[in-house]
Amino acid sequence: MPFEALVAGCLAYVALMFGVAFAADRAASRGHVRWLDHPVVYTLSLSVYCSAWTFYGAVGYASRSGLEFATIYLGPTVVFTGAWWGLRRLVRVARMHHVTSIADLISARFGKSNRLAALVTLIAVIAATPYVALQLQSVSLSFEVFATDSLTDIPLAGGGGTALWVAGGLALFTILFGTRNLAADERHHGVVTAIALEALVKLTAFLALGVFVVWGLADGPADMLDRIAARAGDPGWILRPDRWTALLIVSGAAVIALPRMFQVLVVEAADEDRLSTAGWAFPAYLFAMSLFVLPIAVMGQQMLPADANPDLYVLTLPAQSGQNWLAFLVFLGGFSAATSMVVVCTIALATMISNHWLVPLWLMLRRKPQGDDPEDLRGFVLNARRLAILAVMAVGWVYYQATGGTAALAAMGLVAFTGMAQVLPAMIGGLLWRGANRRGAFGGVGSGFALWLAMIFLPSVGIGAPPPVPQGVDPLAFAIFLSLAVNTLAFIGLSIFGMPDPVERLQGLSFVSAVDPIRHSRLARGADQAEPLLVMARRVWGAEDALRFFQAEAAFQGKSGYLPDLTPRFLTRLERRLAGSIGAATAHAMIDSVAGGAELTVSDLMQVATEAQRAKEETQRLENARAELARTARQLREANDKLTALSVQKDAFLGQISHELRTPMTSVRAFSEILRTPDLPDADRDRFAKIIYDESGRLTRLLDDLLDLSVLESGQAQLSITPANLHDLIERALSAASATRPERVFRVDREPLAEYVGVITDPDRLLQVLINVISNARKYCDAEPPALAIRVRRTLRGGAQIDIIDNGSGIETARQALIFEKFARLNDPARAGGAGLGLAICREIMANLGGEITYLPGQGGAAFRILLPRRPPVPVNAGLRRA
Amino acid sequence: MPDRPLFLERASFRRRRLGDAARVLPVLAAGLILVPVWWMPAQVSFAAGAVWLFGIWAGLIAAIWALHRALRRADAATLRASQAITQDDGHAL
Numbered sequence: 001m002p003f004e005a006l007v008a009g010c011l012a013y014v015a016l017m018f019g020v021a022f023a024a025d026r027a028a029s030r031g032h033v034r035w036l037d038h039p040v041v042y043t044l045s046l047s048v049y050c051s052a053w054t055f056y057g058a059v060g061y062a063s064r065s066g067l068e069f070a071t072i073y074l075g076p077t078v079v080f081t082g083a084w085w086g087l088r089r090l091v092r093v094a095r096m097h098h099v100t101s102i103a104d105l106i107s108a109r110f111g112k113s114n115r116l117a118a119l120v121t122l123i124a125v126i127a128a129t130p131y132v133a134l135q136l137q138s139v140s141l142s143f144e145v146f147a148t149d150s151l152t153d154i155p156l157a158g159g160g161g162t163a164l165w166v167a168g169g170l171a172l173f174t175i176l177f178g179t180r181n182l183a184a185d186e187r188h189h190g191v192v193t194a195i196a197l198e199a200l201v202k203l204t205a206f207l208a209l210g211v212f213v214v215w216g217l218a219d220g221p222a223d224m225l226d227r228i229a230a231r232a233g234d235p236g237w238i239l240r241p242d243r244w245t246a247l248l249i250v251s252g253a254a255v256i257a258l259p260r261m262f263q264v265l266v267v268e269a270a271d272e273d274r275l276s277t278a279g280w281a282f283p284a285y286l287f288a289m290s291l292f293v294l295p296i297a298v299m300g301q302q303m304l305p306a307d308a309n310p311d312l313y314v315l316t317l318p319a320q321s322g323q324n325w326l327a328f329l330v331f332l333g334g335f336s337a338a339t340s341m342v343v344v345c346t347i348a349l350a351t352m353i354s355n356h357w358l359v360p361l362w363l364m365l366r367r368k369p370q371g372d373d374p375e376d377l378r379g380f381v382l383n384a385r386r387l388a389i390l391a392v393m394a395v396g397w398v399y400y401q402a403t404g405g406t407a408a409l410a411a412m413g414l415v416a417f418t419g420m421a422q423v424l425p426a427m428i429g430g431l432l433w434r435g436a437n438r439r440g441a442f443g444g445v446g447s448g449f450a451l452w453l454a455m456i457f458l459p460s461v462g463i464g465a466p467p468p469v470p471q472g473v474d475p476l477a478f479a480i481f482l483s484l485a486v487n488t489l490a491f492i493g494l495s496i497f498g499m500p501d502p503v504e505r506l507q508g509l510s511f512v513s514a515v516d517p518i519r520h521s522r523l524a525r526g527a528d529q530a531e532p533l534l535v536m537a538r539r540v541w542g543a544e545d546a547l548r549f550f551q552a553e554a555a556f557q558g559k560s561g562y563l564p565d566l567t568p569r570f571l572t573r574l575e576r577r578l579a580g581s582i583g584a585a586t587a588h589a590m591i592d593s594v595a596g597g598a599e600l601t602v603s604d605l606m607q608v609a610t611e612a613q614r615a616k617e618e619t620q621r622l623e624n625a626r627a628e629l630a631r632t633a634r635q636l637r638e639a640n641d642k643l644t645a646l647s648v649q650k651d652a653f654l655g656q657i658s659h660e661l662r663t664p665m666t667s668v669r670a671f672s673e674i675l676r677t678p679d680l681p682d683a684d685r686d687r688f689a690k691i692i693y694d695e696s697g698r699l700t701r702l703l704d705d706l707l708d709l710s711v712l713e714s715g716q717a718q719l720s721i722t723p724a725n726l727h728d729l730i731e732r733a734l735s736a737a738s739a740t741r742p743e744r745v746f747r748v749d750r751e752p753l754a755e756y757v758g759v760i761t762d763p764d765r766l767l768q769v770l771i772n773v774i775s776n777a778r779k780y781c782d783a784e785p786p787a788l789a790i791r792v793r794r795t796l797r798g799g800a801q802i803d804i805i806d807n808g809s810g811i812e813t814a815r816q817a818l819i820f821e822k823f824a825r826l827n828d829p830a831r832a833g834g835a836g837l838g839l840a841i842c843r844e845i846m847a848n849l850g851g852e853i854t855y856l857p858g859q860g861g862a863a864f865r866i867l868l869p870r871r872p873p874v875p876v877n878a879g880l881r882r883a
Numbered sequence: 884m885p886d887r888p889l890f891l892e893r894a895s896f897r898r899r900r901l902g903d904a905a906r907v908l909p910v911l912a913a914g915l916i917l918v919p920v921w922w923m924p925a926q927v928s929f930a931a932g933a934v935w936l937f938g939i940w941a942g943l944i945a946a947i948w949a950l951h952r953a954l955r956r957a958d959a960a961t962l963r964a965s966q967a968i969t970q971d972d973g974h975a976l
Contacts, residue, residue, distance in 0.1 A: 067932050074916055077940060081947055082909040084954060085902065229930035239928045241921040248916065276955055280948035287940050294933055 006146050006328065013332055014169060017339075020197055021177045021190035028189035036189045037270050039277035044196035045264045046282045047203070049076065049255060050289050051131075051341035052138035053413040055202060055334045058290070060311035063297035066237030070293075071244060072413075073286040075251030083279030087265070088272040090256070090431065093514050095271065098580030101352045102262040102423060106445075107585050109430035109511045110438040111504030114585035117356040119442070120423055123449050124259045124352060125392070126457065127419030128345055132396030133403070134412045135338040136163040138311075142334050145315045146327075163400055170342045171393045178347040179385045187268050191343060195264070198336035203288060205333025209314055210292025212326060213299050217317070224295045231298065246477035249484070250414070253421035259348035260341060267348075342393075350388035355583035358384040363586065377539035381582060403461065415460045418480055422448030425488040429495070434508045436491070437500035444491025451483035503588075530563040532594045533574065540581050549577065646821060660702060664695035705837045712844035717765075719848065721872055724763035726792055726800060727755035733770035740775040749789040757792055757800045760871040765845045769853065772838045773804050773864050780862065781808035798870035803856065805863040816855050848872075894964040898957040905950055908943075915939050 028036055035041070054072070061069040080087070099105045103124065107117035140162040177190040218224045231237055255261050269275075300313030308316055314334070318326040359381055425448070426441040456479050459466040469478040500508065510516065530550070537546035547562055553573065554564040564570050571591065578587035671688040674680070680688075711717050734748065759766075777788055783806070791803040811819060820843040839853075846853045846866065850873040856863035916939065919927045927935060 066928055067936060070936055074936075074940070077943060078909055078912045078916065081912045081943060082905070083947070084905040084951060086909075225930045225934070228933060232929045237928050239920050239924045239932070241917075241924055244920045244924075245917060248913075276951045279951050280944050283940070283944045283947065287937070287944060290940075291937065 003147055006143075006331070009328060009332070010335065013335070014173075017194045017198070018173065018176075021173070021194040023190075024193035025177060025180065025188075025190035033189065033270075036193060037274075039274040040281070041193060041196045042264075042269060042274045043278040043281040043285065044199040045192045045268065046261075046278060047199035047285050047289075048195055048260055048264055048340050048344045049258075050199075050202060050286070050337060051413070052135045052334055052338035053131075054289060055206065055337040056138050056142070056311045056314060057134075057413060058293045059297045059300065059313045060309070062293045063301055063310040063313065064236060066231070066234070066239070067294070068239060068243065068247065070290055071247035072251045072417075073290045075248045075253075076255035076286060077283040078248065079252045079255050080279055080283050083275045087256075087279070088275050089514055091266050091269050091272040091275060093431065093511055094266045095269070096510070096514070096516060096576075097584065098576050100267060100355060100580060100583055101348055102257055102259060102266075102420075102427070103352045103356050104579070104583045104585075105262075105266075106423065106426055106430065106441060107356070107583065108579065109507055110426075110436075110441045111501055111507060112585045112588040113438050114356060114360050114583075114589070116438060116441055116445070117352070117583065117585055118360075119445060119449070121349075121352040121356045123419055123422060123445070123452075125349060126453075127416040128259060128349055128392070129395050129399050130403075130412045130460070131416040132342055132345060132392060133400035135342045136167055136396055136400045139163065139166050139335060139338045141309075141312060142315055142331055145312055145319065146331070163397055166339075167342075167393045167397045170339055170346070171390055173339075174343050174346050174350075174389050174393075175386050178343070178350070178389065179382050187270075188347065191347065192264065192268050195340045195344065198340045199285070201336045202333045203285065205329045205336075206289055206292065206314075208326060209318060209330050210295065212321075212323065213292060213296050213317065217299050217303065217321065218295065224298070227298050227302065228294060240474055240477070242477040242481075243474045246474075246480040247414075250417045250421045250480055253424040254417040257420040257423045257427065258345075258416065259352065259420070260344040263344055263348040263351075342396075346389045346392045349392050350385040353388035353391075354381055354384035355586060358388070359582055359586050360589075363589070377582075378542055381540070411460065414476070415457055418456050418476075418483070419449075419452050421480070422452055422483060422487055425484070425491050429491055430508070431511055433495070434505075434512045435500075436495045436508065437498045438504055439498040440491045440493070440495030443494040444487045447490045448483050448487030451479070451486055455479035455483065530566060533566075533591070534562065536590060536594050537574065537578065540578060549574075642817075645818065649818065649821065657702075661699065664699045667695045668692050668699075705841065709837055709841050709844060712841065712848055715848065717845075717848050719762040719765065719872065721760060721762055723758055723760050724766070726757045726759060726802065727752065729763060729767050729770060730755060730790060730792075730802075733767055733774055736767075736771045737774040737778055740778045744778060744786060746778065746781075747785060747787040749787060751791060755790075755792045757794055759800050759868050761849055761868060762872070765849060766868070769842045769845050769866060770802070770804075772842050773853075773866070776838065777804065777806040777808075777862065781806040783807040783809075783861070795867070799851070800868045802866040802868075803859075803863060804866070805856070805859045806861040808861045810857075810859075810862045811855065813857065816857060819855060820853070892964060894957065894960040898954070898961045901950065901954050901957050905954065908946060908950065912939075912943050915943075 024036055027033070058069050058072070061072075094105055097105075097108050099108060103117040103120035106120050107113050110116055143162045174191075177194070178188055180188075180190075214221060214224050218227060256265065296313055296317065297310065300308070300310060300317055304313065304316055304320065314330050315327060318324075318330060359377075362380060362384075422445060426436070426444050429436040429444075430441065454464070455467055456476070458464045466475050466479070469475045534546060534550050537549065540546075541549070550562045550564060553570050554561055557564050557567065557570070559565070575587050575591050578590065581587075582590075671692050675685060675688055675692075730750070774788070778786075781788075787807045789803075789805045791805070793801045793803075795801055820839050842853050850869040850871075851867045853864060853866050856865050916936075919932075919935065926932070
């Protein structure tokens with residue numbers, strides 16, 4: 001294929017990528033994000049893991065070390081088997097805190113410490129520089145393959161020149177689509193979509209080549225396996241358990257911790273649900289990319305001259321076989337792999353550099369003028385990112401030029417992997433262990449970084465020699481194990497012996513429990529300062545976005561306008577949104593400086609805990625109150641039922657009492673009228689006068705009863721307390737009551753001996769009660785022959801109880817509750833005289849005497865129990881009355 | 884935690900056991916990949932090793948796929964069950 005055609009095809013492909021990214025960005029800005037947010041796009045964007053190192057280097061790696069190359073893809077597969085509980089949780093927590101990079105995550109977890117973020121950024125930059133150089137090298141190497149192949153050897157194809165063009169083009173693309181805006185979440189739809197497309201190109205190219213090699217050059221899978229088996233005995237291919245394990249660990253760490261992987265895996269994820277698809281689809285992608293690596297390596301070794309670069313077998317194999325179109329497709333695949341990696345890597349690094357190096361530095365330098373200068377921070381941040389992108393690209397290119405691009409691709413990739421793996425203990429520990437603290441993180445990351453620098457990075461660039469290792473141990477595996485072990489031990493040890501500060505403890509709780517950051521009321525104190533905060537947010541987001549956010553927050557609080565109250569909720573949300581643009585540490589510092597918040601103290605923390613506890617107690621209290629209310633309601637309902645029944649009774653009684661009063665009154669009036677007749681015989685006059693006398697007597701009794709009752713009820717009855725013998729009282733009551741319906745002869749069953757019980761009470765009142773009860777029995781007992789039983793017992797507390805039981809039909813259950821009420825009267829035609837006040841008076845008397853009278857159900861007739869205390873209580877107002 | 888129910892209904896119980904499976908799977912995967920290399924590196928370094936490795940790999944992918952599908956369904960079922968309970972409560976009140 002002519003070199004010009006290659007360049008033209010390449011440029012067309014680049015133009016396509018620019019177009020796709022542009023279209024996706026436009027669609028996203030119009031809100032058409034549904035297909036951009038699709039899990040498949042997300043999964044494909046994860047394939048940025050497969051850089052040019054995979055595309056070219058994996059075959060080179062396999063031809064040198066056999067199956068060992070697979071560790072780089074098996075490690076991520078093992079990590080993704082834990083996607084459901086591990087990665088989903090990581091993504092959820094990171095989205096919750098609007099994390100912008102792995103450095104930001106670590107810094108946010110460990111108390112929003114910017115120095116920690118700056119350290120992680122340093123590791124990332126040092127580790128990534130050779131990696132970016134590696135991509136540039138692979139692109140220029142692949143150009144050279146075609147250049148030397150073609151007849152017209154164009155000087156442009158010189159290694160440095162190509163790399164420079166590529167670096168420049170990539171910087172342009174990244175700046176265009178990576179720093180377009182400073183959104184509250186660092187998502188780049190254009191870039192991600194372009195990368196997803198490149199992922200498809202990579203995969204198609206590699207699978208096409210694989211199919212061509214296995215079925216075109218070899219005779220199918222069986223033949224391929226035979227060819228691999230023929231390599232048996234090659235000492236370089238024997239797997240070494242220590243290296244195997246170390247590489248699995250490191251590649252598993254890299255798939256999370258590499259800046260570009262964290263960017264696509266966590267930062268660009270809309271939510272954690274897409275991981276349920278990516279959880280199996282990404283391992284499947286890696287599987288597909290690895291399946292043909294070994295066949296291509298074996299085939300390349302057998303068909304190509306011994307001095308051919310194994311890293312370029314994927315290009316030279318089809319080119320040698322005359323498959324120019326396939327070679328071009330593979331070239332595009334490799335180009336895609338390299339460019340997508342460089343773009344995402346530089347975006348991630350630029351975010352970290354600007355958020356954790358440049359912006360804090362700038363804010364620190366500008367601290368002196370202070371105040372809300374209208375300076376456009378947003379512009380500064382974006383420019384800082386553009387600068388950082390150019391710088392990363394330039395350093396990568398310089399590194400490539402300086403090292404001359406001689407190192408094998410695989411070795412350079414592993415340097416980056418092992419470097420970023422040093423961040424992992426702090427990250428995992430921070431997510432799982434509330435006790436992990438900043439000193440531990442500093443100690444762990446710092447010691448791991450130092451060991452990595454000394455044992456892996458510096459030897460890889462030719463400075464110093466790798467340290468001596470024990471015989472029979474692989475130096476790389478030894479360095480990996482040692483650095484990670486020291487790292488983890490320092491992290492755990494310093495965490496155990498350190499005390500985290502309050503901000504850190506709040507963040508730790510939020511990260512480990514995956515709950516919303518707890519809102520603390522520290523910042524809410526102070527005057528109304530929403531306006532300076534709005535000014536600050538405007539500097540970061542631009543006027544329109546800031547106003548929209550503030551208005552939404554104010555509306556949420558039920559306020560109109562743009563200035564919400566400084567509630568803890570609002571401040572927390574503002575800080576997290578700002579953190580999404582400039583990182584947790586800077587956002588925290590800026591809000592602090594504007595809102596003038598004091599340091600968070602342990603007592604604030606305790607207050608948070610107390611508030612939570614109080615909320616819990618409040619809930620419990622409400623629950624109790626609710627139960628109490630239900631109970632009261634039930635009691636009220638009962639009372640109401642009773643009142644209603646009483647009201648009915650009362651109406652009936654009023655009718656009755658009117659009638660009772662009216663009947664004697666009528667006779668009195670009528671007979672007094674007759675008495676006025678002048679010539680009335682004396683006998684008649686006497687008779688009529690007697691009738692008037694009797695009727696007025698009845699009236700008086702009725703009124704006496706009512707009066708008596710009201711006196712008793714008011715508690716002002718005069719009692720004359722003396723000792724008395726119950727036997728005598730009962731005797732007197734029986735004889736007095738015998739006047740009621742004297743025609744009936746009752747058999748009275750008594751226990752005379754038991755009746756000799758002395759009591760201290762008001763004997764006249766007690767007698768009144770006894771007479772009433774016995775009279776009632778005489779009135780209402782309907783048995784034939786009627787009988788009355790009287791039982792007296794001494795109670796345990798020195799009082800007495802008197803049961804009076806007849807053998808009649810008793811009182812039906814429904815009415816038992818009402819008989820003691822004032823206006824109650826049994827609808828008994830046999831009633832004699834009373835107006836239903838008798839038992840009510842009895843009850844009041846007994847209450848005044850400190851005892852009670854109750855109805856005893858189930859005694860074979862109407863039964864009443866009179867309970868007397870040892871002595872009547874002293875009335876509360878007795879003393880007053882005496883005075 | 885006093886509010887935590889002692890026994891769960893079928894849907895939630897199944898959901899939790901699937902969650903346990905999701906935790907075991909990475910350990911199983913790491914074991915399958917590591918043990919043979921430590922045990923007999925010479926035998927697994929060539930054609931047989933390739934077949935074994937890619938076989939395990941494909942099996943793991945299928946396992947994750949099946950597990951995630953089951954987990955998603957179990958989540959939906961648990962959600963439905965809890966909604967049904969809430970609705971019943973609503974009727975009762």
